[in-house]
Amino acid sequence: xxxxxxxxxxxxxxxxxxxxxxxxxxxxxxxxxxxxxxxxxxxxxxxxxxxxxxxxxxxxxxxxxxxxxxxxxxxxxxxxxxxxxxxxxxxxxxxxxxxxxxxxxxxxxxxxxxxxxxxxxxxxxxxxxxxxxxxxxxxxxxxxxxxxxxxxxxxxxxxxxxxxxxxxxxxxxxxxxxxxxxxxxxxxxxxxxxxxxxxxxxxxxx
Amino acid sequence: xxxxxxxxxxxxxxxxxxxxxxxxxxxxxxxxxxxxxxxxxxxxxxxxxxxxxxxxxxxxxxxxxxxxxxxxxxxxxxxxxxxxx
Numbered sequence: 132x133x134x135x136x137x138x139x140x141x142x143x144x145x146x147x148x149x150x151x152x153x154x155x156x157x158x159x160x161x162x163x164x165x166x167x168x169x170x171x172x173x174x175x176x177x178x179x180x181x182x183x184x185x186x187x188x189x190x191x192x193x194x195x196x197x198x199x200x201x202x203x204x205x206x207x208x209x210x211x212x213x214x215x216x217x218x219x220x221x222x223x224x225x226x227x228x229x230x231x232x233x234x235x236x237x238x239x240x241x242x243x244x245x246x247x248x249x250x251x252x253x254x255x256x257x258x259x260x261x262x263x264x265x266x267x268x269x270x271x272x273x274x275x276x277x278x279x280x281x282x283x284x285x286x287x288x289x290x291x292x293x294x295x296x297x298x299x300x301x302x303x304x305x306x307x308x309x310x311x312x313x314x315x316x317x318x319x320x321x322x323x324x325x326x327x328x329x330x331x332x333x334x335x336x337x
Numbered sequence: 338x339x340x341x342x343x344x345x346x347x348x349x350x351x352x353x354x355x356x357x358x359x360x361x362x363x364x365x366x367x368x369x370x371x372x373x374x375x376x377x378x379x380x381x382x383x384x385x386x387x388x389x390x391x392x393x394x395x396x397x398x399x400x401x402x403x404x405x406x407x408x409x410x411x412x413x414x415x416x417x418x419x420x421x422x
Binding site for chain 2: 151155180187240244251257
């Protein structure tokens with residue numbers, strides 16, 4: 132983790148450029164995260180606004196025990212939860228959602244547990260190429276949006292925003308095992324969405 | 338370890354939470370099974386793709402509004418905070 136002390140000091144001093152940089156760096160990530168807690172984009176935008184005000188309010192008391200990023204995410208999640216509960220039950224799904232449990236459709240395995248329909252080899256440049264393609268990105272976004280809220284929150288924090296598993300358990304107040312189960316299911320579904328996309332693409336090429 | 342079992346253990350493996358012998362068994366399986374090697378790679382590529390998702394830029398109006406709030410905040414605390422500490 133880079134040393135954030137100079138940034139924090141600058142913010143406390145009232146350095147506007149430092150605040151502008153912070154806002155530009157995190158706004159999109161906060162919006163993405165907020166949308167995993169509340170039912171609409173409009174509410175998510177409001178939550179992000181409130182988060183920034185919360186950051187200003189709390190700056191003097193910030194104790195640097197966590198990274199600035201984790202601290203800001205925590206503020207966001209607290210506000211988003213309050214809002215989510217008010218808007219409706221959105222956040223509080225059952226601890227482990229128990230729909231389609233298998234990472235891979237069982238039909239893809241032979242009775243002995245080996246692949247009957249093995250996965251394709253994806254192109255080495257897959258992430259970069261996919262993300263340049265707007266159709267692929269749309270499918271990816273849709274796959275994330277379609278996840279049950281908790282799975283969406285965990286995969287967003289872990290894989291999109293890069294928080295540690297420990298930080299996520301702390302922020303979301305879930306156990307390590309639960310965190311990993313949610314992550315596992317979420318990743319499996321996103322992988323499946325990419326597979327479907329890449330598969331239909333490869334068939335389009337003669 | 339079967340391929341099917343491997344697909345359920347893969348997150349624990351990638352998160353570094355698989356117990357020692359399970360890890361050995363998984364790696365042994367990967368060494369021998371091209372399909373599961375492809376699966377592991379797909380999983381890693383999926384994670385990398387997620388990590389590279391571009392974020393929406395902040396709309397200028399929202400940014401300006403926030404900077405204004407920042408100035409308010411600065412002014413509000415500047416007054417009583419004249420004490421030098």
